[in-house]
Amino acid sequence: MSSRTAGTGTARTSVQMVALAFGAVFLLVGILGFIPGITSNYDQLSFASHHSEALLLGIFQVSVLHNVVHLLFGVAGIALAKTWSGARGYLLWGGVIYLLLWIYGLFIDHDSNANFVPVNGADNWLHLVLGIVMVAFALLLTRDSDRTTPATTVR
Incomplete structure (x- = not known):
């Protein structure tokens, strides 16, 4: 599956489009x-710690650090989606990072200083799903190792 990007004459692979979507x-x-x-308890948003009681969508515990990490992860996804290998690496290693963050969130005491990101139970489950989905996309969309897009005839 490929699509033409406006005005450039270049095509993006499926893995690039998925990485771009995740980045966005x-x-x-x-x-x-x-x-x-959109973030409830916004007045309790702290830079980094389990003391941040701000909740994105009223569910996911966030802090300034947590939000900045999302911003950087988004910019990385958009930038790396420009190439097949960059998109694959972003999805694969980003997924691994989220799986490690899920494990981290399972084992730390959410009321301790170790929870500096911060994460809560909802974050943990989201990190598990994100990790599995990102790794799956990286592997499934690149399993044939075809780094080129199908040729299209322009008339």
């Missing part, structure tokens, strides 16, 4: 984490 969503989530109303 992470960028959006990072921005939303700084918007009162």
Whole structure:
């Protein structure tokens, strides 16, 4: 599956489009984490620690650090989606990072200083799903190792 990008005559592979979509969503989530109303308890947003009681969408515990990480992860996804190998690496290693973050969130005491990100139970389950989905996309969309897109005839 490929699609033409406007005006450039180049095509993006499926893995590049998925990485671009993940990057855009992470960028959006990072921005939303700084918007009162979308983030409840916004007045309790702290830089980094389990003391941040701000909740994105009223569910996911966030801090300034957490939001900045989402912003950076989004920018990385958008930048790395420009190439097949960059997109694959972003999805694969980003997924691994989220799986490690899930394990971290399972084993730390959420009320301790070790929870500096911060994460809560909802974050943990989201990190598990994100990790599995990102790794799956990286592997499934690149399993044939075809780094080129199908040729299209322009008339």
